[in-house]
Amino acid sequence: MTSTTADVWLPFPAREIDGLPASFQYRQWDGEEQFPADPADCVFYVTPYMKPPEVVLRPLPLMPKLRVLQTLTAGTDHVLGGIEDLPPGVRLCNARGVHDASTAELALTLTLASLRGVPGMVRGQDREEWHFGFYEALADKAVLIVGYGAVGAAVEDRLAPFECARITRVARSARTTARGPVHALADLPGLLPEADVVILSTPLTDATRGLADAAFLARMKDGALLVNIARGPVVDTGALLAELESGRLRAALDVTDPEPLPAGHPLWHAPHVLITPHVGGSSSAFEPRAKRLLARQLTRFAAGEPVEHTVMITE
Structure with a gap:
């Protein structure tokens, strides 16, 4: 007998998400060993958040009816290894808008903490040392946002609001x-030497993997700060270590490679x-925004309307 169930897999209990359409059977799965139902009945799969790719991808080969693969991250690099297992026409959607506030807050936190010497002060507090001195401000700095x-x-x-001297923007292609x-x-080669702070917020793609390599870092001005809130492999770790150990550059990293x-x-x-342990999106701002996104996406899907934030459609 052919099943007519249309299942939606969620990492949250459905009862906690306001506004979900009643036309689906909701199954909660957050990466546990046992699946909550037959994956063959799943039409809309919301991947577990911050679980390793081998966990997230495990049910995909068993989902022949899947129509939407929804991540709860801005980047989708962690699911690309399972795309070949999907039937044609599946929409891969990211969580654009869910992490903007939280990740941007951390970018600012890392920048200010690094410039003002906060890590050294915290270590000084542990040793009961008074680290008085003059520290750098964000005010009057030239900031380059890559991504x-x-x-x-x-x-x-x-x-x-921080009175930066200049904010320069860089993306894959130019626009206004x-x-x-x-x-x-x-x-970038002409922009890097003018920046006091370089903030990486680009997705990880073939074009950005290793973007901040030895040549990139060499073009940064002496004493500049590199802030990475993107993905670890956007930066060449060996090249960065060489610059840090020479004392020429500083870095604040929420992501690393490895x-x-x-x-x-x-x-x-x-x-x-x-260094912070990849917590840019892991804040109290995450769940409310994620649940609102899922309610919107599933309402559109139930109505036969195109879902938002489609990154690619499988062939």
């Missing part, structure tokens, strides 16, 4: 916005680096 999508724009929103021009990636950063890795104890 001017929703997150990059949210970073600029939060930089705006209400705030000013967005430069193409090809323009990740999680293993014990004993030299990046942990490199000079002039602040």
Whole structure:
């Protein structure tokens, strides 16, 4: 007998999401060993959040009826390894808008903490040391945002009150916005030497993997700060370590390559680096925004309308 069930797999209990259409059977699955139902009945799969790719991808080969693969991350690189297992016509959607506020907040936090020497002060507090001195301000700094999508724009929103000397925007291709021009990636060599702070917020693609390599870092001015809230492999870790150990550059990293950063890795104890454990989107802002996104997407899907934030459609 052929099943007529149309299942939706969610990492949250359906009862916690207001506005879900009643036309589906909702199954909760957040990466547990046992599936909540037969994957063959799933038409809309919301991937577990911050679980490793091998967990997220495990049910995909068993989902022949799937129509929408929805991530809860802005990037979709962690699911691309399972695309070949999907039937034609599946829409891969990202969570544009869910992490903008939280990730931009962390970008600003990392920038301010690094410039003002907060990590050293915290260590000084542990040793009961008074670290008085003059520290750098964000005011009057030239900031370069590499990756001017929703997150990059949210970073600029939060930089705006800090009296930066200049904010320069870079994306895959040039365009004009209400705030000013967005430069193409090809323009980076001429822009890097003018920036005091370089914030990476670009997705991980073939074009951005290893973007911040030895040549990129060499073009940054002496004493500049590199902030990475994108993905670890956007930065060449070996090249960055060389610049940190020479004392020429500083870095604040929410993501690393490898990740999680293993014990004993030299990046942990490199000079002039602040590391947070990939928590840009993991804040109290995540769940409410994620649930609102899912209610909107599923309402559109139930009505036969195109879902939003489609990154690709399988062939």
